[in-house]
Amino acid sequence: MELPKTYNPEEIEPKWQKYWEEEKIYKFDESSNKEIYSIDVPPPYASAGHLHIGHALHYTQFEIIARFRRMAGYNVYFAPCFDNNGLPTEKFVEEKYNISKKTITKAEFRKLCLEESRKVEKIYADKVFRALGHSYDWSLLYTTIDPEAQKVAQMSFIDLYKSGYVYRAEEPTLWCTKHQTALAQAEIEDVQRTTILNYIEFDLEDGGKITIATTRPELLPACVGIFVHPNDKRYKNLIGKNAIVPLFDLKVPIMEDEKVDMEFGTGIVMICTFGDTTDIEWWKKHKLPLRICITEDGKLNEKAGKYCGLTLEEAKEAIINDLEVKNRVVKKEKLQQTVGTCWRCNTPIEYLVTKQWFIKTLEFKEELIKQGRKIRWYPEFYRKRYEDWVKNLSWDWCISRQRFYGVPIPVWYCKNCGNVILPDEKDLPVDPEIDLPKKNCEKCGSNEFIPEKDVFDTWMTSSMSPEIAVRWLEKPERFKKMFPMSLRPQSHDIIRTWAFYTILKAFLHFNEIPWRDIAIGTFVLDPKGRGMHKSKGNAIWTEDLLKKYKSVDVIRYWVGTATWGKDLPFKEKELVRGKKFLTKLWNASRFCFMHIDEKPEKPKKLEAFDKWLLAKLNKLISNVTKNFYEYNTSFCLRETEEFFWHVFCDNYLEIVKDRLYNKARGEDAKISAKYTLYYALLSILKLLAPIIPHITEELYQRGFRKFEEHKSIHISDWPKKFEVEDYSEIGDKIVEIVSEVRKFKTSNKKSLKAEIDIVIQKDLEKDFSEFLEDFKAVTNAKNLSFGENLKISFL
RNA sequence: GGGCCUGUAGUCUAGUGGCUAUGACGUUGCCUUCACGAGGCAAAGGUCGAGGGUUCGAAUCCCUCCGGGCCCACCA
Numbered sequence: 001m002e003l004p005k006t007y008n009p010e011e012i013e014p015k016w017q018k019y020w021e022e023e024k025i026y027k028f029d030e031s032s033n034k035e036i037y038s039i040d041v042p043p044p045y046a047s048a049g050h051l052h053i054g055h056a057l058h059y060t061q062f063e064i065i066a067r068f069r070r071m072a073g074y075n076v077y078f079a080p081c082f083d084n085n086g087l088p089t090e091k092f093v094e095e096k097y098n099i100s101k102k103t104i105t106k107a108e109f110r111k112l113c114l115e116e117s118r119k120v121e122k123i124y125a126d127k128v129f130r131a132l133g134h135s136y137d138w139s140l141l142y143t144t145i146d147p148e149a150q151k152v153a154q155m156s157f158i159d160l161y162k163s164g165y166v167y168r169a170e171e172p173t174l175w176c177t178k179h180q181t182a183l184a185q186a187e188i189e190d191v192q193r194t195t196i197l198n199y200i201e202f203d204l205e206d207g208g209k210i211t212i213a214t215t216r217p218e219l220l221p222a223c224v225g226i227f228v229h230p231n232d233k234r235y236k237n238l239i240g241k242n243a244i245v246p247l248f249d250l251k252v253p254i255m256e257d258e259k260v261d262m263e264f265g266t267g268i269v270m271i272c273t274f275g276d277t278t279d280i281e282w283w284k285k286h287k288l289p290l291r292i293c294i295t296e297d298g299k300l301n302e303k304a305g306k307y308c309g310l311t312l313e314e315a316k317e318a319i320i321n322d323l324e325v326k327n328r329v330v331k332k333e334k335l336q337q338t339v340g341t342c343w344r345c346n347t348p349i350e351y352l353v354t355k356q357w358f359i360k361t362l363e364f365k366e367e368l369i370k371q372g373r374k375i376r377w378y379p380e381f382y383r384k385r386y387e388d389w390v391k392n393l394s395w396d397w398c399i400s401r402q403r404f405y406g407v408p409i410p411v412w413y414c415k416n417c418g419n420v421i422l423p424d425e426k427d428l429p430v431d432p433e434i435d436l437p438k439k440n441c442e443k444c445g446s447n448e449f450i451p452e453k454d455v456f457d458t459w460m461t462s463s464m465s466p467e468i469a470v471r472w473l474e475k476p477e478r479f480k481k482m483f484p485m486s487l488r489p490q491s492h493d494i495i496r497t498w499a500f501y502t503i504l505k506a507f508l509h510f511n512e513i514p515w516r517d518i519a520i521g522t523f524v525l526d527p528k529g530r531g532m533h534k535s536k537g538n539a540i541w542t543e544d545l546l547k548k549y550k551s552v553d554v555i556r557y558w559v560g561t562a563t564w565g566k567d568l569p570f571k572e573k574e575l576v577r578g579k580k581f582l583t584k585l586w587n588a589s590r591f592c593f594m595h596i597d598e599k600p601e602k603p604k605k606l607e608a609f610d611k612w613l614l615a616k617l618n619k620l621i622s623n624v625t626k627n628f629y630e631y632n633t634s635f636c637l638r639e640t641e642e643f644f645w646h647v648f649c650d651n652y653l654e655i656v657k658d659r660l661y662n663k664a665r666g667e668d669a670k671i672s673a674k675y676t677l678y679y680a681l682l683s684i685l686k687l688l689a690p691i692i693p694h695i696t697e698e699l700y701q702r703g704f705r706k707f708e709e710h711k712s713i714h715i716s717d718w719p720k721k722f723e724v725e726d727y728s729e730i731g732d733k734i735v736e737i738v739s740e741v742r743k744f745k746t747s748n749k750k751s752l753k754a755e756i757d758i759v760i761q762k763d764l765e766k767d768f769s770e771f772l773e774d775f776k777a778v779t780n781a782k783n784l785s786f787g788e789n790l791k792i793s794f795l
Numbered sequence: 796g797g798g799c800c801u802g803u804a805g806u807c808u809a810g811u812g813g814c815u816a817u818g819a820c821g822u823u824g825c826c827u828u829c830a831c832g833a834g835g836c837a838a839a840g841g842u843c844g845a846g847g848g849u850u851c852g853a854a855u856c857c858c859u860c861c862g863g864g865c866c867c868a869c870c871a
Contacts, residue, residue: 003830190867197871214871227871261870269871276871338869384799385866392867492865529864561808566800567864571807573820576833583833591830638809642818653830661829739836746837749825 001593003702007586009551013694017133025712026070026135028077030478037074038485039066040466040515042498043083043144044124051128052532052539053555053570054524060559061521061633062489063134067690068628070135071718077482079140079469080129084117085149085458090405091179091344092116106404106433113405114145127543133552133693135714142468144461145407149468150429153461154410156505157399158422165360165508166399168420172273172280173398175352176342177298177312181402182356184457185395186497189343192336197265199330200323202226205242205251210235211330213265215337217323218315219272221248221304222293227269227282229260235268245270246328247319248305255286274351277394294350296402312350357400357409357454361504365390368500371507378519378631379565382492386503389496397501399457406455412437416446463501466514485515492520492565519631522562525569532570540570553692554578560637560691581641582695585688588649589699592681595660595674599707603672606724607659608770610676612731613652614724616643617680621719624687633691640687648680651735658777665773682708683719733764734771737790741779744792757783759791 020026039062044055063078070076093113094100104112121143129136142149160166174183195215202210212226223245228235238254245252252270259278260269271279273290282288293303300307300315307315323329339348361368368390377383400409408431412421421437423430432451440447461468470482484506490498499518506514525531526538533539545555557578562568606614620643627635656673659665682704689696693714700713710716737760745752758781760768765786768775776784782795 005831190869212871216871264870271871276869278869278871335870379800381799388798388867394868496866523865525864569807571820573807577819580833584831587831587834589830594830635809638818646818649830650835654828657829742836743838746825751826752828752836753826 001597001703003586003590003593003699005590007582007695007698009553009582009694012698013133013552016694016697017130020133020135020712020714021130021138023711025714026076026078026137028137028140029075032075034073034075036077036482036486037066037069038077038470038482038487039079040469040485040488040502041079041081042490043081043142043462043465044128045083045089051124051542052524052534053542053545054532056128056132056542056555057524057559057562057568058489058491058521059128059134060132060556061562061564062487062519063132064556064560064633064690065487065489065519065628065631067135067693067714068718070714071686071689071716072625072628073718077140077470077485078136079142080125080134080136080138081141081465081469082117082121082124082143083458083462084114084121085144085406085461089113089117090403093405109404117143117145131546131552132542133556135693140469144458144468147429148471148474149461149464150407152464152468152472153407153456154423154428154430155425155473156460156464156467156509157410157456158425158428160359160508161420161422163508166357167360168355168357170353170355172283172351173354173356174340174395175296175350175354176345176347177294177296177350178345178347179342179403180296182354182398182400183342183349184398184459185393186459186500187343188340188349189346190338191341191346191348192338195335195337197333197335198320198323199266199332200246201328201330202243202246202270204238205244210238210243210254210268211266212268212270214270215335216272216275216316217319218300218307218312219275219293220245220270220319221250221300221307222272222274222291223248223250223252223270224273224283224288224291225252225271225286226254227257227260227271228254228267229262230256230258232260232262232267238268246326247322250291257282257286273353276351280351290353292353294352296352296354298347298350356398358396358398359504359508361393361397362395364504364507365393367507368504371503371513374513375503375515376517378517382495382518382520382565385492386495386499389500397457397504399460400454401457402453403455406458407461408432409452409454409456411452412449413452414441414444414446415448415450417441417444419443421449459497459501462498463505465498465502466506467509483510484513486517488515488518489521490518491523493523495520517631520565522564523567524562525567527569527571529567529569545575549575549579551579551582551694553582553694556692557581557637559633561634563634564631581645582692584645584649585695585699588644588653589681589685589703591653592677593703596678596703600675600678601671603675604668605672606676607669607672607774608727609652609655609731609774610672611724611727612735613647613676613680614722615726615728616647616731617683618721618724618726619728621683621687621721625718628690636687637691640684644684644688648684651738652676652680655738655774655778658774662777669773679722686713686716686719689713730767731771733767734775738775738779740790741781741792748794750794753780755780755782755795757781757791757793757795759785759787759789761790762786762788 066076066078093116174188176183197213197215198217199211199213202212226243228238239256241254242251243254271282273283273292274280293300295301298312300310302308307318310318341348369387372383372386410423410430412432419441437449466485470479472479502514506512554575558574561574620639624636624639659669659673685696685699697713745754
């Protein structure tokens with residue numbers, strides 16, 4: 001059999017992608033008894049239409065694992081999915097159509113979001129998943145806005161409500177004034193900035209003055225108290241007195257609290273409702289009045305008097321100006337400050353008192369850490385990050401969002417008595433603004449209801465991804481069999497959200513872990529080591545690379561070099577290397593196939609070098625298999641590449657040429673070579689198949705398909721060890737001498753064909769006997785004898 | 796401020812107690828070789844961030860310092 005001279009990926013790759021899909025190679029087999037391996041795939045955001053190389057790597061990295069497990073004999077459950085739910089989509093639609101939720105009805109807005117999502121999903125499916133040769137079972141597809149996913153999210157809420165894990169409260173809440181919604185702690189991102197610390201003079205009620213340092217003068221109208229440290233001698237006499245807030249004439253009490261930092265500013269703090277979390281703490285502890293002066297869209301309200309209607313920034317400037325006019329500003333200094341911001345828009349968050357729904361988390365910290373320890377983390381150290389996050393939690397999870405596009409919170413309130421009314425499980429999903437409760441209020445009998453208008457935090461759905469993926473409500477028997485899932489692959493930046501909330505939900509609902517393994521994928525940086533962002537202009541697009549290299553396998557080779565959990569700066573030369581590797585693989589296979597025209601019979605006796613190769617291959621197979629199980633993909637690729645290139649090509653192929661071409665060597669020696677070539681190459685292709693599926697499929701189909709039972713290499717059996725005597729060490733010794741001979745020829749500027757005399761150390765004579773003929777042929781040694789030391793000379 | 800990761804040749808990288816520190820890219824030299832010249836064979840290139848300690852033995856374990864990155868918490 002002869003292969004074409006060059007490998008042409010542009011024709012070959014799409015051909016097999018089509019074949020795999022048509023032949024349903026990756027179909028999950030519901031009736032199989034094989035052990036199931038299930039992956040909780042991260043649903044890509046539908047707004048992330050532009051796919052940079054980091055996304056491609058992330059999704060391909062665990063796809064390799066799916067392929068490995070499939071070949072290793074598992075019934076792989078690999079469901080594709082999309083996240084078309086939540087703020088990113090809303091924001092994308094708002095920007096694309098230049099609309100806001102104020103100028104369009106909820107229904108219209110949702111429709112646009114859904115349309116937009118579907119478009120992007122299509123692009124994703126074709127240009128990403130299919131183009132990268134991913135082995136999803138498309139019949140298992142889910143999206144997070146599907147009725148079924150909504151049903152799961154709402155069911156989760158109802159279940160937790162009934163268990164007492166959900167409550168509604170009017171509390172100071174983390175608030176984004178741009179998105180005009182409550183946020184969860186996990187959605188807050190700290191940003192460093194420089195601000196001005198203003199020293200402002202307050203009058204005391206009974207005469208005298210004090211100076212207070214603040215970065216938030218715009219919150220003066222919300223000031224409800226002043227604190228000093230109980231041990232601060234300077235201010236002991238102030239405690240119990242009242243101060244007057246300048247410009248606003250508010251009388252506020254001066255109190256003591258140990259948490260005051262005497263070193264900071266003047267050592268006197270004003271407390272406003274609310275400037276930061278300490279304000280909330282003191283407000284609760286000292287039972288201070290509430291005076292909120294900020295509106296939901298980040299402006300001052302009527303409590304701010306003449307500043308009403310100004311944005312926070314404008315108000316800050318105006319108030320400082322007026323204070324300066326009245327000589328109330330003692331000094332101003334620059335201050336480095338970290339502020340919490342909305343992770344989507346970087347608007348500094350505010351604290352507003354609003355009615356929100358919460359899931360209890362703070363009381364389960366210990367248990368959640370225990371749950372985390374039952375899961376295997378790859379790499380292990382990321383478990384620490386999870387535990388740190390859980391330990392540091394300071395808010396229950398706020399799950400209600402004042403947004404449009406999302407899963408509605410399935411609740412009505414009785415208009416008469418305020419009672420919370422839940423829908424029946426069988427009626428889910430519901431939209432309380434459209435649907436009505438089926439019964440009157442159980443408490444008062446009223447039939448008038450107020451629908452809940454808020455939607456869920458997007459993580460309310462995402463945290464149920466294992467339950468959605470394996471169809472918790474639709475197929476309870478499947479769920480029972482498949483929960484916990486086998487693997488959650490994800491990136492490290494969402495350990496505190498996705499991983500955390502998923503673990504939380506599995507714990508609260510089932511007292512179970514959601515998956516046995518969690519593996520943290522590689523984070524791709526630009527060549528200079530910075531994060532890739534469309535906005536920074538440093539993103540490298542997968543599509544461009546596909547066009548340039550014309551091969552998916554080249555990109556997948558690069559993915560294979562990445563280590564799980566470790567950042568990887570993108571270096572294009574890794575693709576060049578991949579391309580060379582594919583060429584080498586093609587050419588070596590081409591050579592092998594010239595000698596494979598039938599399924600080789602088992603030789604009567606294997607030649608020594610064949611035993612050497614197969615013994616070394618055994619070690620490779622066992623190492624690679626072990627490492628694939630441990631998500632150590634880069635090891636697998638590296639070791640296989642090393643074996644293929646330097647052991648198989650550089651040495652073995654050169655060694656067997658004589659037996660294949662030289663009739664004088666006899667038929668048995670040739671059969672042994674052919675047998676070894678066949679199985680060694682087939683094994684190498686299989687070891688590489690999870691990483692570079694297209695070229696290995698092409699070679700399998702061309703060279704092996706007619707002799708092998710499986711219609712695709714990707715559902716063939718993972719290579720097994722050969723029954724063979726271990727000649728690896730003796731063989732290595734002899735190959736070393738072959739290298740010596742090559743070095744001798746090269747350094748004497750002679751062709752490798754040059755004929756030579758060799759004297760080999762006498763103590764190797766016994767080892768050499770079985771390798772002799774192959775050795776003489778590959779080194780072109782005309783005379784070979786044994787003596788004191790290794791000696792090589794030209795004839 | 797707390798925690799985690801990381802520092803190996805010009806560049807990137809493997810290596811968590813043991814032969815002479817892995818491999819790639821790049822550089823240089825040689826070989827047209829019957830699978831492959833988009834190749835092959837070889838060479839040069841390293842105080843394994845610095846210092847100290849443990850050990851028969853340290854890139855690897857411990858301590859200190861320096862550099863790079865990430866996560867978290869904070870100051871009104």
